Amino acid sequence: MSVTEPKTNKLLLTEFKKGNKKAFRKLFELFWEPMFINAKSIVLDEDIAKDIVQDIWLNLWQKRENWDIKNFEAYIFRSVSYGCFKYLRDNKLKTTHLQVIDSLELLSESNVENQHNLDQTRFIIEKSLTELPPRCQQIFRLSRMEAASNEEIAQRLGISKRSVENQMSIALKSIRQNLRVAQSSLTSLFILILLL
Known part of the structure; x- marks a missing residue:
């Protein structure tokens, strides 16, 4: 924390x-x-x-x-x-x-790799969020980081539940797309290294 x-x-x-x-x-x-x-x-x-x-x-x-x-x-x-x-x-x-x-529990190589992957995923999610409009970022953070329901978010922000759902859809689409691009780049880099 x-x-x-x-x-x-x-x-x-x-x-x-x-x-x-x-x-x-x-x-x-x-x-x-x-x-x-x-x-x-x-x-x-x-x-x-x-x-x-x-x-x-x-x-x-x-x-x-x-x-x-x-x-x-x-x-x-x-x-x-x-x-x-x-x-x-x-x-x-x-x-x-x-x-x-x-x-002391020493980190195994796989634990280090898992931690690296988790850190990389968090970085991509944060980067994806910064590319979104402020309201969309706010809704995503309330939903995923504060575990607020769509109804609670709508009430808190004074908007409709449908607007919350639309903004969440936009945020998730952006994050998924950025994760796919990162995965694709990583795969390409791995293939390039193997070919050298």
């Missing part, structure tokens, strides 16, 4: 990249605690977890103008995992650390 709304994140990240210290502080306040909890669960030491998270934020600030992060939340949590594992690699492991490492 996302810590903040995507639009808020995007605005904060834009301002942060420009060097806005208030935006940096707000991002820090939003994400520091979950990052710290994650790090502490891996290294089993509060001080070390704090140091790892602090280093990540320091690095983010120093390199803010040069990075091109697509998904900030995923990036920082990957950074936490990487920082923790780097610490564990470089320091003598305690028995408790070895038990934690043994208990």
Whole structure:
């Protein structure tokens, strides 16, 4: 579950990249605690977890103008995992650390591929939505992301149920078409690679 709304994140990240210290502080306040909890669960030491998270934020600030992060939340949590594992690699492991490492479920290649496919599908859906008129986007999000019924959406927006159904049909058609195009491009790329 996302810590903040995507639009808020995007605005904060834009301002942060420009060097806005208030935006940096707000991002820090939003994400520091979950990052710290994650790090502490891996290294089993509060001080070390704090140091790892602090280093990540320091690095983010120093390199803010040069990075091109697509998904900030995923990036920082990957950074936490990487920082923790780097610490564990470089320091003598305690028995408790070895038990934690043994208990971690490592992603198999198929799980990584499935996650990549899921991320790609989400990206295509989001891209498809941005190509739609605002009202159509709003109706789709209410229906699919807030699980509102067509009747609830119609009442909320002051339009007919039929209008909601038409807008949903347009949104789904656009998404399906973009998914087909992406699949077709992927298949063509795969065939091209095989022929090389």
